[in-house]
Amino acid sequence: MKHFLHVDDIDSTASWLSLAAECKKEPFKFEKKGKGKVLGLLFFNNSLRTRLSTQRAAYHLGMHCMTMNIGNEGWALEFEDGTIMDQGKAEHIREAARVISQYCDVLGVRAFASLKDREKDEAEQVLHGFKKYATIPILNLESATGHPLQALADLITITEYQQTTRPKVVLSWAPHPRALPQAVPNSFAGIMKNNPQFDFSITHPKGYELNPEIVRDIPVFHDQNEALKDADFVYVKNWSASRPYGAVLSDDPHWMITREKLGKAYFMHCLPVRRNVIVEDAVLDSSNSLVIEQANNRTFAAQVALMKILESL
Amino acid sequence: MKHFLHVDDIDSTASWLSLAAECKKEPFKFEKKGKGKVLGLLFFNNSLRTRLSTQRAAYHLGMHCMTMNIGNEGWALEFEDGTIMDQGKAEHIREAARVISQYCDVLGVRAFASLKDREKDEAEQVLHGFKKYATIPILNLESATGHPLQALADLITITEYQQTTRPKVVLSWAPHPRALPQAVPNSFAGIMKNNPQFDFSITHPKGYELNPEIVRDIPVFHDQNEALKDADFVYVKNWSASRPYGAVLSDDPHWMITREKLGKAYFMHCLPVRRNVIVEDAVLDSSNSLVIEQANNRTFAAQVALMKILESL
Amino acid sequence: MKHFLHVDDIDSTASWLSLAAECKKEPFKFEKKGKGKVLGLLFFNNSLRTRLSTQRAAYHLGMHCMTMNIGNEGWALEFEDGTIMDQGKAEHIREAARVISQYCDVLGVRAFASLKDREKDEAEQVLHGFKKYATIPILNLESATGHPLQALADLITITEYQQTTRPKVVLSWAPHPRALPQAVPNSFAGIMKNNPQFDFSITHPKGYELNPEIVRDIPVFHDQNEALKDADFVYVKNWSASRPYGAVLSDDPHWMITREKLGKAYFMHCLPVRRNVIVEDAVLDSSNSLVIEQANNRTFAAQVALMKILESL
CATH class of the missing domain: 3.40.50.1370 (Aspartate/ornithine carbamoyltransferase)
Incomplete structure (x- = not known):
């Protein structure tokens, strides 16, 4: 069993x-x-x-x-x-x-x-x-x-859309009005770690550290622009802080994902997503967005x- | 599709x-x-x-x-x-x-x-x-x-029970303690208009006008007794006023349907129906009531x- | 039908x-x-x-x-x-x-x-x-x-576990923080009465009388210890008083079922059960408890x- x-x-x-x-x-x-x-x-x-x-x-x-x-x-x-x-x-x-x-x-x-x-x-x-x-x-x-079913669907989606053998995948924090769990970023980071063929890194403001047992030696950037450079897939998600546990430390709108920041990368999110808070309309309504296909998977x-x-x- | x-x-x-x-x-x-x-x-x-x-x-x-x-x-x-x-x-x-x-x-x-x-x-x-x-x-x-599924069920019911080729069908407003939408009367009026073989008319107090694009040249009476005369089917329903939008302008109990008013006509309602507010018990419990068959359809x-x-x- | x-x-x-x-x-x-x-x-x-x-x-x-x-x-x-x-x-x-x-x-x-x-x-x-x-x-x-489906499941369970042709079955009241209906004890007493091969009795504090039309000549004890003596099956359930109707007259913890009180008898309850209020953990976690099998049935x-x-x- x-x-x-x-x-x-x-x-x-x-x-x-x-x-x-x-x-x-x-x-x-x-x-x-x-x-x-x-x-x-x-x-x-x-x-x-x-x-x-x-x-x-x-x-x-x-x-x-x-x-x-x-x-x-x-x-x-x-x-x-x-x-x-x-x-x-x-x-x-x-x-x-x-x-x-x-x-x-x-x-x-x-x-x-x-x-x-x-x-x-x-x-x-x-x-x-x-x-x-x-x-x-x-x-x-x-x-x-x-949220391992989500992470598995995300992995299926990346493998369907990847155009190189070692795509660069970035998990980025984004702002949100309410405190959200770390379940989705944990599982996504976990499945990326289990599949080292991806060039995976994480970016979030200070204070939003994910579970250190999962993160270990995954590169973490506090400068979102630096992290997103030349990314093939940008997985965006809000999560609440680990200290104090469950706190919302920042709602800095500069962390919202824009068309400009995304560049040619694919945009991913587990949904539901708050438009113009997590990500601007122009991204979700572009062909770079994979959110519908993630949900399908x-x-x-x-x-x-x-x-x-x-x-x- | x-x-x-x-x-x-x-x-x-x-x-x-x-x-x-x-x-x-x-x-x-x-x-x-x-x-x-x-x-x-x-x-x-x-x-x-x-x-x-x-x-x-x-x-x-x-x-x-x-x-x-x-x-x-x-x-x-x-x-x-x-x-x-x-x-x-x-x-x-x-x-x-x-x-x-x-x-x-x-x-x-x-x-x-x-x-x-x-x-x-x-x-x-x-x-x-x-x-x-x-x-x-x-x-x-x-x-x-x-509510087109309701209107289609109503049309099925009328065709099952009609005894003449051109039955007289009247849609009558009735009182109700809360404001209700116009969805059911709109669709019923619409399906009647699309089937001109019925002698269709509407009766309601002033101020309860339905959508003019649907009503067009359907006869409208503000005198319920005049409207119900010689009716074969009386379709009863409450709806709220169009001006001010959604208002309850009247709870006049004289608009309630009684055995006497109904005469030999069939009584129709989409259900749920408030007994002794929309219609008296004697109507619902008589063989003139088609409400159960409407629901079946x-x-x-x-x-x-x-x-x-x-x-x- | x-x-x-x-x-x-x-x-x-x-x-x-x-x-x-x-x-x-x-x-x-x-x-x-x-x-x-x-x-x-x-x-x-x-x-x-x-x-x-x-x-x-x-x-x-x-x-x-x-x-x-x-x-x-x-x-x-x-x-x-x-x-x-x-x-x-x-x-x-x-x-x-x-x-x-x-x-x-x-x-x-x-x-x-x-x-x-x-x-x-x-x-x-x-x-x-x-x-x-x-x-x-x-x-x-x-x-x-x-609750006749529960009573039928209980009867199935007793017949699966009985080791003698005339087992002693006792229905015992137990304390509970909220007022509960008499549906389960009524049906259990009813099905026991309909199957006189069981040596059936009831025990509860004074004031908790069940429906007299069901109880009739079933022995009723107000002394729980006396009632439980040599029992083969102890069916435990809280219910509220009949006078005043629905009242909680007692929350006497001495009526809670313990390992000691139960002895070698099987413990039965319809679930959900409040642990350490109706019955102590030691009973539910022992092999004397039939509650999971009752639910299965x-x-x-x-x-x-x-x-x-x-x-x-």
Whole structure:
């Protein structure tokens, strides 16, 4: 039984990419693989792309989906051990995860970072709670610290559009009015690190350091212009600061991506994207933007991850 | 590729009605037509009949449905161009519509009138935003100014029950405690106008004028009793005033439909209906009421619209 | 046409249990039974087990499910006759039930007790409203006074684990911070009474009397220790008082179930369960706990009830 929790769960980039291309060419080619299997999708947070693309992927595989907004439709879950549950939480993850495992064959979970309690977020309290107590494979639909389905879709997109064997890929921070998690940049940096054929670097204002265990010796620039020079792909994303945890230290509009800054590079973003805050209209509406194709590849990233899970059952 | 946005998208009443009758007689007759096709249903507003009947119709055609309450489950959408998106809206229709188009083959959208901004409502900001940016056919599940699936179901119902070749059909305003859109009366008046075999007229208090481009030379009475005389079908509905836009100018209970007023005519309403406000119990509980059959025909109206869309793919 | 509203609707325990065992052994054995049939699931209240297990059961039978949170996604329903509907309720049960009956072949309804209006709760205003006006079979997904699918799953579980021909089964009240309905204990007591092969008794503090029509000559103890002596199965559940209706008269932690109190007996609970309030961790985490298996049997209880309904169509 295999989970898909982290970009490190992609055991062979080449084989996953080749399977994704096969699924994209002929989406229903493997429609018997999931026959009789139920995919549960639990949302602790909102979702558009993940919700619909994962359902579409399951449909391509002949799986049956049961989608649930667990907070609004079910019961508030307790994740702490040993507590006296006389407050707002009606059910413990120990029961919930084991129970749901009996109704589903694979379980997708989306649970964002709180951005309030670093320790719980870094411990992936929700995702790892399900991993620990569920008896079926878990599919990460974006957790506190990672969004591996997004990173896989991004990797598929880059390989489709790369024109050189060693393209330069830059991950750039951009401003945003609200504090956002680091899940997407973490997973993107992680998948780039796992694929050293890319010339990868990161740029962000001081104070916005990503997880040092992921970054390690990836070059980091605090001068965005220097970082973007001669880039082939510019992946843009806001994230909140690591110290103080979850803070918005800067809303400097000079970090917004413009047509001029981008030059000939492709523009990437996981969406949803705030126009004229993260990036100007002229970029999104140009042929340099790959955001729609990234979203399209979410379906095939999910389809491959589900196939790998199904094969492990 | 054909959309179904407006009653004018019914290109041949005879052929649509005949197909509806065929579907009603044998609901699964065309169950292979939608094989492998995904119908997305996006709800910006609540829905009971539309939600369930459209899913049922899709099921009859072998289509797979993905339903989403976009406001609560996804991201708030921006429809204005050129804005700096630093407020509450997280995603622009330009991205959302193109992205969703990649996960679905047909997209149903429900988005009521705001009743606050006449210009945006009349421009059908949401529905036409999806039409403009989506790359798949759009199915109107009730928009700011129209509800063509309801009108088609109403037309099916009238043709099933008409006893003369030129029945008299009257659309009557009735009181309601809250301001309601004009979508249903607009589409009903529109489909009646497109089918001049009906002797159609409208009655409402002064100040409740419907869209003059639809009404044109349809007779309008401000005296309900005069209008209802010798009617065969009385279609009742509340709507809010056009000036001031969205206002409730009258709650005059004398406009409520009673057994006495109705006489031998059939009573029609799109539902939900407020008993003893719009119409008295005695009417709804009599055999003159067609409201349940109208709701039943919603399934076959949706099935025909979906078939026409599927054939155009 | 048969409804499944109450434990008394189980016409032959032996045949239902035998069918449940057959379904559990080979879940897809009857996957053609529900072909072309639509199961509507209407939730007036939250649900995890019922929502997912009933969908899973329907999937095993080849039925198509349409799930709806009726309060949030549809219209507030009026259940009183003769009212002038000028307040918050937009649609009457008379219309809603008949309309939904046209889109579904079987209709599941979940509607908890208000715990405010005893008369309406005991009259099962919502469930019986649907039963009265719908034209299709109704499946009780937990109503104001009963939860027969839970009781059937509990009975299946007991018969799987019983080691003697006449096991001693005790239903025990336990403390809880909020007022809860009597639906689960009512149905459990009811199904035990219908199966006199069990040595069944009830224990609760004074003031927590269950429905006297169900209890009749079932032994009731106010001394929990005395009741639990030599028990084989201890079914634990909180419920609120009958006088004053819906009150929390006691939160006495001495009624919590401990490892010591339980002895060698099996522990049962319908879930969700509050740890260290209803029962201590040591019980739930021991092999004496059957709660996960009870939840598993929810699928097969629902599957049998749906099969019996389908056979009656």
